[in-house]
Amino acid sequence: MPGPVTAPKSQRVEGTPAPAGVRSLRALKSAAFVSALGFICLAAVAATALVTDRRVATSATAASHVTAGSATGSPAERRIASARAAIDMHPKRVDGWNDLALALARRARETAAPGYYAEAWQATERALALEPNHLEARKLQVWILLGQHEFPRAVEIAERLNKQVPDDVLVYGFLADGYTELGRYAEAEKAAQWMLDMRPGNVPALTRASHLRELFGDHEGAVELMDTAYRRTADAEVEDRAWILTQIAHLSLLTCRTDAAERLLTEALTLFPNYHYALAQMAEVRTQQGRLSEAVAFREKHVAVAPHPENRYALGVALARAGRLDDARKEWDAFEVAARAEAATWDSANVELIYYGADHSGKPVDALALAQREAARRQDVRTLEALAWALHRNGQSTSARKEIDKVLAVGVAQPETFARAAAIAAAQGDRGHARQWADRSVSMCSASSAAEDARAVLARLRATE
Amino acid sequence: MKTRLALLLGLGGALAALAPPLTASNHREAPITALDHKADITDLYAFMGYGAGSAGKVTLIMGVDPLLDTANGPNWFPFDDEILYELKIDNDHDAREDITLQFRFETDQRLPSLFQVYAGADNGYAAPPNSPSPVPPGTPIVPPRIANFDSAGLGQRQRYTVKAIRGNDQFDLRPDDGRQLYAVPANVGPRTMDYAALYQQGSFTLPSGVKVFAGTTDDAFWIDLGAAFDTFNLRSSVAPGVLSAAQDAANVNIAPDTVSGYGVNTIAIEIPVNLLTRTGRVEPATSPAATLGIWGTTSRPRVSVRRNVNGVPDRSGLFRQVQRVGNPLINELIIGTGSKDRFSMDQPSNDAQFAGFFADPSLPRVLNALTGGVLAIPAAPRLDLRPLVQYVPPIAAAGTPPGPLADLLRLNTGVAPTPLASASRLGVLGGDGAGFPNGRRVFDDVTDIALRVVAGGVLAAPFPGFNADINGRLGDGVNVNDAPYEVQFPYVALSPSGRDRRHIDPTEPGCTAGGGAPCPGL
Numbered sequence: 001m002p003g004p005v006t007a008p009k010s011q012r013v014e015g016t017p018a019p020a021g022v023r024s025l026r027a028l029k030s031a032a033f034v035s036a037l038g039f040i041c042l043a044a045v046a047a048t049a050l051v052t053d054r055r056v057a058t059s060a061t062a063a064s065h066v067t068a069g070s071a072t073g074s075p076a077e078r079r080i081a082s083a084r085a086a087i088d089m090h091p092k093r094v095d096g097w098n099d100l101a102l103a104l105a106r107r108a109r110e111t112a113a114p115g116y117y118a119e120a121w122q123a124t125e126r127a128l129a130l131e132p133n134h135l136e137a138r139k140l141q142v143w144i145l146l147g148q149h150e151f152p153r154a155v156e157i158a159e160r161l162n163k164q165v166p167d168d169v170l171v172y173g174f175l176a177d178g179y180t181e182l183g184r185y186a187e188a189e190k191a192a193q194w195m196l197d198m199r200p201g202n203v204p205a206l207t208r209a210s211h212l213r214e215l216f217g218d219h220e221g222a223v224e225l226m227d228t229a230y231r232r233t234a235d236a237e238v239e240d241r242a243w244i245l246t247q248i249a250h251l252s253l254l255t256c257r258t259d260a261a262e263r264l265l266t267e268a269l270t271l272f273p274n275y276h277y278a279l280a281q282m283a284e285v286r287t288q289q290g291r292l293s294e295a296v297a298f299r300e301k302h303v304a305v306a307p308h309p310e311n312r313y314a315l316g317v318a319l320a321r322a323g324r325l326d327d328a329r330k331e332w333d334a335f336e337v338a339a340r341a342e343a344a345t346w347d348s349a350n351v352e353l354i355y356y357g358a359d360h361s362g363k364p365v366d367a368l369a370l371a372q373r374e375a376a377r378r379q380d381v382r383t384l385e386a387l388a389w390a391l392h393r394n395g396q397s398t399s400a401r402k403e404i405d406k407v408l409a410v411g412v413a414q415p416e417t418f419a420r421a422a423a424i425a426a427a428q429g430d431r432g433h434a435r436q437w438a439d440r441s442v443s444m445c446s447a448s449s450a451a452e453d454a455r456a457v458l459a460r461l462r463a464t465e
Numbered sequence: 466m467k468t469r470l471a472l473l474l475g476l477g478g479a480l481a482a483l484a485p486p487l488t489a490s491n492h493r494e495a496p497i498t499a500l501d502h503k504a505d506i507t508d509l510y511a512f513m514g515y516g517a518g519s520a521g522k523v524t525l526i527m528g529v530d531p532l533l534d535t536a537n538g539p540n541w542f543p544f545d546d547e548i549l550y551e552l553k554i555d556n557d558h559d560a561r562e563d564i565t566l567q568f569r570f571e572t573d574q575r576l577p578s579l580f581q582v583y584a585g586a587d588n589g590y591a592a593p594p595n596s597p598s599p600v601p602p603g604t605p606i607v608p609p610r611i612a613n614f615d616s617a618g619l620g621q622r623q624r625y626t627v628k629a630i631r632g633n634d635q636f637d638l639r640p641d642d643g644r645q646l647y648a649v650p651a652n653v654g655p656r657t658m659d660y661a662a663l664y665q666q667g668s669f670t671l672p673s674g675v676k677v678f679a680g681t682t683d684d685a686f687w688i689d690l691g692a693a694f695d696t697f698n699l700r701s702s703v704a705p706g707v708l709s710a711a712q713d714a715a716n717v718n719i720a721p722d723t724v725s726g727y728g729v730n731t732i733a734i735e736i737p738v739n740l741l742t743r744t745g746r747v748e749p750a751t752s753p754a755a756t757l758g759i760w761g762t763t764s765r766p767r768v769s770v771r772r773n774v775n776g777v778p779d780r781s782g783l784f785r786q787v788q789r790v791g792n793p794l795i796n797e798l799i800i801g802t803g804s805k806d807r808f809s810m811d812q813p814s815n816d817a818q819f820a821g822f823f824a825d826p827s828l829p830r831v832l833n834a835l836t837g838g839v840l841a842i843p844a845a846p847r848l849d850l851r852p853l854v855q856y857v858p859p860i861a862a863a864g865t866p867p868g869p870l871a872d873l874l875r876l877n878t879g880v881a882p883t884p885l886a887s888a889s890r891l892g893v894l895g896g897d898g899a900g901f902p903n904g905r906r907v908f909d910d911v912t913d914i915a916l917r918v919v920a921g922g923v924l925a926a927p928f929p930g931f932n933a934d935i936n937g938r939l940g941d942g943v944n945v946n947d948a949p950y951e952v953q954f955p956y957v958a959l960s961p962s963g964r965d966r967r968h969i970d971p972t973e974p975g976c977t978a979g980g981g982a983p984c985p986g987l
Contacts, residue, residue, distance in 0.1 A: 218773060
């Protein structure tokens with residue numbers, strides 16, 4: 001990793017950052033991670049932040065888990081303090097409220113504490129009370145909506161803002177995020193391309209384009225852009241830098257570059273101790289290294305910092321993989337209760353619930369019903385892949401194949417996806433594709449947990465030759 | 466060669482049969498171009514040639530890189546090797562390019578040890594007898610005055626290529642004799658170079674009657690830019706922004722030409738009209754096929770989201786458009802600040818998104834307010850502005866498909882050029898049908914025309930409050946350029962000399978091209 005370079009001001013996109021949130025380690029492998037991406041916003045003025053979930057009851061609770069930053073606090077904490085001081089002095093200035101909203105939203109990403117979003121929203125309302133239709137306040141509201149995973153509403157407002165002010169680069173970022181989450185990839189690509197074209201080299205554009213490249217199967221290209229983004233992010237923006245390092249680590253893990261990923265994550269955790277995204281990825285590193293109890297430890301730490309349902313599900317998987325099935329059951333039980341409670345909302349752990357039902361709880365019919373409901377409102381590859389798997393687990397191989405083909409047509413190239421595609425093709429009797437995809441899964445990363453599943457498919461194919 | 470070019474551009478043959486039937490006024494007008502000087506298009510001109518040997522030919526001229534002070538060495542102003550310069554022609558009224566002319570430059574540094582890129586004097590100077598060691602007396606030190614593109618003192622020499630594209634076919638346009646195309650450098654000064662000779666040599670004849678020119682020239686545009694952007698604090702003895710009949714009629718400036726003494730980088734090409742029309746013929750003015758839509762663009766290499774399509778490098782998106790220009794002053798005076806970059810970077814065929822700016826431009830409302838209502842303006846929607854954005858009369862022939870709303874410079878090639886002696890700087894408004902907005906010649910006073918059309922609403926008249934002596938006499942008080950235009954291709958005036966250039970500012974003597982009365986200060 002080349003040394004970081006502070007981005008010249010001219011390379012920075014003015015205004016606010018982008019939204020949304022990586023919810024979990026699995027999210028890093030999925031489209032949901034997009035939004036998180038977004039937030040890497042040029043720390044500069046408004047900073048950014050990826051979002052997070054609203055999983056933690058209160059922001060204070062979440063903050064207590066985080067020890068990041070120096071004695072003076074994390075970048076977001078410093079901005080919050082600064083904005084509040086400015087508001088105390090000039091409560092009728094819009095900028096102070098906007099700055100506070102931005103800092104709070106950024107803090108949400110730092111801590112995975114969604115409670116900050118509600119506070120941020122209130123700050124934007126104060127700004128808009130002073131100046132109705134203030135553009136920056138409206139943009140912040142889109143950002144917050146993306147962070148809260150209210151994608152259709154966020155897209156609707158962002159499209160309106162884009163018509164009003166088509167030169168605002170960050171609004172294209174909001175559109176790219178929302179479209180990606182909803183599976184509208186052509187539109188997402190177009191929006192991200194506008195960002196790249198309008199202000200070449202701006203970090204929010206680079207991170208979004210990187211994620212789209214990953215979705216389109218261009219992992220090398222994705223790393224290239226993330227690397228550029230890293231070099232253009234200021235040293236002081238430790239959380240932004242940690243986030244980028246974590247994304248590069250995630251990309252490295254896809255192809256079993258485990259040692260490289262570990263180095264990157266170690267650096268990320270040094271920059272931002274207990275960083276929840278990095279903890280989840282570090283668990284993956286340990287899994288690939290076969291150090292399964294350490295993987296569990298990282299997962300436990302991750303849940304302690306960000307106790308969202310999907311993170312508990314991942315902890316259960318790690319426990320099961322480590323042979324601690326009873327503990328896994330306990331985690332999954334807790335996960336199921338929490339996940340079902342929010343299943344009707346946009347900010348949910350439904351994809352994990354689908355896999356749980358399909359693979360662990362013996363409720364494939366429930367899983368399929370949920371997957372079909374979820375796919376009716378969003379067609380992102382993560383949701384479609386879960387639907388394909390639920391169909392497969394319910395013996396509907398032909399329908400499953402249609403869905404997984406849609407995922408592969410986007411360009412997704414991940415060991416897990418190929419392993420599932422191989423299992424579906426095998427169930428269909430398409431031995432050729434089954435072998436091809438299983439081989440692809442194993443060759444991408446033989447140490448991945450997905451490769452185990454792929455090898456099992458290959459073994460079954462050999463057994464029936 | 467001629468046949469191949471003719472085929473490419475649609476003259477006769479299979480391609481023709483397949484053809485569908487049917488400041489610089491823009492200096493730094495968008496944020497993105499304000500940051501990218503080299504890619505900033507200043508003006509676009511398109512007209513039927515009126516010079517010797519240019520009958521039946523369309524001249525297209527694009528200026529880039531505004532307000533070049535030719536005293537500004539030691540590197541002066543080369544074209545940017547990274548930029549793709551393009552002129553685009555729509556000949557079937559869909560606002561999409563049917564013919565594209567691409568210009569790319571390549572720079573050679575031939576005097577890498579010298580401290581400036583151009584040097585020369587007389588027949589050259591050698592080291593004198595007292596030259597300190599290790600340079601022996603007689604060693605050539607200063608090259609001879611630059612007189613041609615092979616002169617030794619032309620340290621920075623730019624070659625360029627011209628490519629014509631029609632559909633999936635493309636063809637490099639090269640001189641028959643195999644010569645390189647060279648760009649004319651900035652006019653450094655009389656000791657260093659014979660700029661006039663270089664200017665003459667800078668016009669290259671290509672097959673099929675095509676001519677090209679590229680180089681630093683005088684900026685053909687004129688305007689009281691400072692007054693215009695001081696919230697229309699225009700100078701006039703009658704009323705702000707209103708000329709008297711005498712002022713309007715005279716070839717005299719009553720306000721300083723902010724662009725005087727500045728150069729611009731010019732790309733010019735002259736093409737027989739039948740190579741551009743969709744029919745491959747010279748069309749009469751009454752024919753819908755006679756009218757072309759023209760715009761210019763600059764583009765730079767881009768980082769693409771998608772590097773590959775099905776494993777193959779995607780070359781379709783290699784460039785990002787930085788700017789485009791069709792009509793003068795559109796982005797500068799019509800498009801809102803929050804939309805200027807998008808306008809610059811988008812395609813004309815997508816201009817419907819900017820319809821609100823054309824239907825109810827803010828410029829007239831500003832002048833209406835600034836004059837306290839003395840300047841009456843037409844009501845919105847401004848359908849009278851349609852000729853600027855659609856193929857409709859009086860530019861296009863009746864019956865021409867109007868096409869989508871799009872900012873193109875529309876030229877009815879069937880309208881014969883007006884002899885210079887009887888041409889009007891006010892173009893169509895001055896009874897001269899061969900001038901703006903029917904295309905645009907270098908001497909068309911687009912500032913005054915645009916003020917009268919957009920703000921004065923002269924094409925909408927009569928309407929309540931319209932006063933021909935006010936609405937029809939809007940102007941900035943700059944009526945002529947500071948340098949004499951050439952009377953044949955490439956028509957633009959020679960570059961001001963870096964040593965002797967003069968910017969004529971308020972209160973300075975010689976407001977009209979350096980002569981006549983002083984420029985007013987207020």
